[in-house]
Amino acid sequence: MGLRTMLGAVAALGVLAGMAAAQDADRVAVITPYLAQPGTQFYLDGFEAEAEARGWDVNVVDTAGDIAAVISRIEDAVTQQVDAIVINVDPAQVEAGLVQAQAAGIPVIGMDAGSHELLATNVTSNGYAMAAETAAYVANRIGGKGRVVLFTFDPFPPVQVRGVIADAVFGNYPDIEIIDRITPDVQDGGIADSRAKMEAILAANPDPGSIAAVWAAWDQPALGALQAIEAAGRGDEGIVITGIDANPQAREAIAQGGSFEASVAQDFVGIGKATAEAVARVIAGEEIREPVTYVPTRLITASNVNE
Amino acid sequence: MIHLRRYATLVGFGLILLAFALALPDTFLTAQNLINISQQVSMLAVVAFAMTVVMAMGDFDLSVGAMASLAGVVAASLFAAGFSLPAGLLAGLGTGLLGGLFNGLLVARLGILPFVATLGTLTMFSGAAFMVSDGRTIFGDDIPEAFGAFARGGLPVGGLVLPSLSLLALAALLIVWVLLEHTSYGRRLYAIGGNMEAARLAGVPVRRLRASAFAVTGLGAAVAGLMYASRVASANPTQGDGLMLNAIAAVFLGMTMSEESEPRALATLAGVLMLAVLDNGLTQLAVDSYLRQFLVGAIILAAVASSRIGLSKG
Structure with a gap:
């Protein structure tokens, strides 16, 4: 029975492999340790809506708070030769992964991540x-x-x-x-x-x-x-x-x-959307000049707080 | 039946490798990806090897993850305060050794159950890590360039680079393997694991051995914590916490592959690699993170269940 259980697990893997079979769409890996935090979900909503409109194949990876695992998953995305990687974590802490992405020529975009010379740009509020x-x-x-x-x-x-x-x-x-x-x-x-x-x-x-x-x-x-x-x-x-x-x-x-x-x-959904736009620009081969891309914020007072 | 029981996990591991190799023909079984895996798993491997030492005696150490976090913030705090690289590293390692010894004394001298003793110290070490770091992540200019560079560097071998962290894990494996398999110290630990009372009557200094084994495990946890801090070039008071459960899972996976279901260093290595391969391969296949987590748990259970064939009927 044990062996059969193992075979079953392997068969399941095979099905998953079939699902991931060769695609022509641009592939983007989004890697974050903070998926469980409400703000991150808003970024992703904005990002995924835009990504869907552009027909990308997006893989969202959550490492549940583990920063070293973010580096590991960046390495895996590099191995997979994705077209772009989006991170939502302090870039200085995952520099080991950014170095590998750079060596492979894969652009990394920060989604409210912090500025870093190895990021194509970081999208955030001013x-x-x-x-x-x-x-x-x-x-x-x-x-x-x-x-x-x-x-x-x-x-x-x-x-x-x-x-x-x-x-x-x-x-x-x-x-x-x-x-x-x-x-x-x-x-x-x-x-x-x-x-x-x-x-x-x-x-x-x-x-x-x-x-x-x-x-x-x-x-x-x-x-x-x-x-x-x-x-x-x-x-x-x-x-x-x-x-x-x-x-x-x-x-x-x-x-x-x-x-x-x-x-x-802050416009979290807007940050996600602008991140996707930045990804589109770097995939198209553009070199983004601004190390930081700002998304407008909004003053909240009694007059608009309930909108 | 015995053979099936012993080899089911290994066969399963082989099939998993085969499945990934078929599904990812261009990117899975490449030298670079295998090197990546060895680096990705190096910290967990060191904790798991260290855990094997206490588990050989039938004991547990639940505090290894918290100790890894603590050792990292101790070293990083000293770096931030202007101390040298060696001073910070020694302090981190010393913390591990002392913390482990403290575990050992609680278990061996006071006779507290390891599960309870190390649950207590887990909480203490974790609290200490928050106190030392003030709850903050220590990063940036506070971390010496050379410390972060260590984890990014390695030994160049014919066009490839063997990562420093992988080599360190290999060294830890060698040390634990020699210690457990080729010294009387190791044989005595297994004797304690087999039957503590019989070992004591046979003249094995049970208390001293148990205390020292916990000290070794604490030291190993600290090494892993420093490796983690080097990999992320920073330290925060919770970053190593996740290592504990995975290390125990790896040792259990290994035990399903060993004769007499004992924890063995090389079997632990197989367990660790199995976990790492699953993480790497499933990520490459773009399997949803949560489904990936679920599958890893299910596969651990499948392996342990397969090693129980025949036993459960008896």
Whole structure:
């Protein structure tokens, strides 16, 4: 029986082999360790819709969090001589695989992966632009004057660039004073510690109007600040709070019309679609000049949060 | 019947290879692909060889994956703090040796069941890895260029390059094979596995041997963790965790091929290669990731079931 079971398994393999038999369509391997994360699914929806329209044969490989396995699967895709590889993982960590793809002349495109010289291009949202959107929103809402609290996180490069832009925008207004620039502890996700820090700042600045706005480099500190402000009974003071990423909790807060007024939504489906467009360009033989391809983001306020 | 039982897994492995060779005539049985497979599986292989040492005594070590993660972040944290390459590597290996010895003392001195003892240390090592790394991935400029370059390099042989990681796994195989098959130390481990009480009465220093065997396994796990960190040129506190279950699966697959169903180094190698070949071949055939995972599990079960022919009826 054992032998027969084995033969059965082999027969199953044979059927699968038949399914994968020679095709003329362009073959694209999408390799990610993060398929189970909701964001990744949106990227893929956008990518696959576009890929289907172009008649590609797409193979999506999930390594369930295993980064070394991403390298292994890139090697397998290179062995298979696919026409292009898409990765959704920090390219620096899978460089061993990128080197092999380069040696075989197979282009690799990043889908919100991070920049790397071995990628044809990386398709992502513009962190500079997102920070500029919310910082300018804050500056305009408070009429270019007042005392502002910043929540930033410089150890993480994608968030660090947001802080740089906020500093620049607020620095352009002589009457805006940054009274604190806080790096919250993010072990707990960032909300609880941001709330504690904001409570301390509120205690130190008890007068109504002494804090005009809270600008946060991502949503969690903004939510923590909102909780602190409401718990202190200062929710009607008109303190303007903004975040970035427009996660569901932030959208809910914005929809309620309280102090949390704005955030920025990335277009994940659009990133997937633009990734497919970049793949089409490199398959056609084009050398993409921009190492990073930006997909537009959208400012979310009470006026469009329910769309 | 005995022969069928012993060779069913091997025959199955042969048929799987045949199926892939037929389905992928141009890309499966190529030198480059086989070299790729040897590299892809090298880290798992080292953990599985190390696991074979404790399993020879009938024991388990569930903490190997967590130890691999911990050794990686210990080395990487030292690199980030400006320590030299040798210092980081030694600290990683030392962590493995000490952690393994700690497992051994819990099992051999305190008499805690290996399953429970190493489940406890799995959690401790994993927590320690998060503490050491602050929960972050250590990468980029913090990792010395030479450390990442090691895994990308290899020994050039006639137009091909034998990857460093594959050679390291081969060395680990050689060491474990000699240790288990050609030393009195190894024979005593199998004696403990056969009947611990009889071994003790025959004068085998059971406690010391068990403790030392766990230390060897811990060291092996640390080696694998450093290999992993080198391959991805970075370290995070969970990256080696997945190695543990696959290593145990590989040893079990190997046991179905060995006489007396004992864990043997070369049989473990066959088990490890079987898992790697399935991963590589099914990926090349563009089989859905989740279906691939399902099939690998089913094939492990089929192999173990086939080795039970006749036994289950008795």
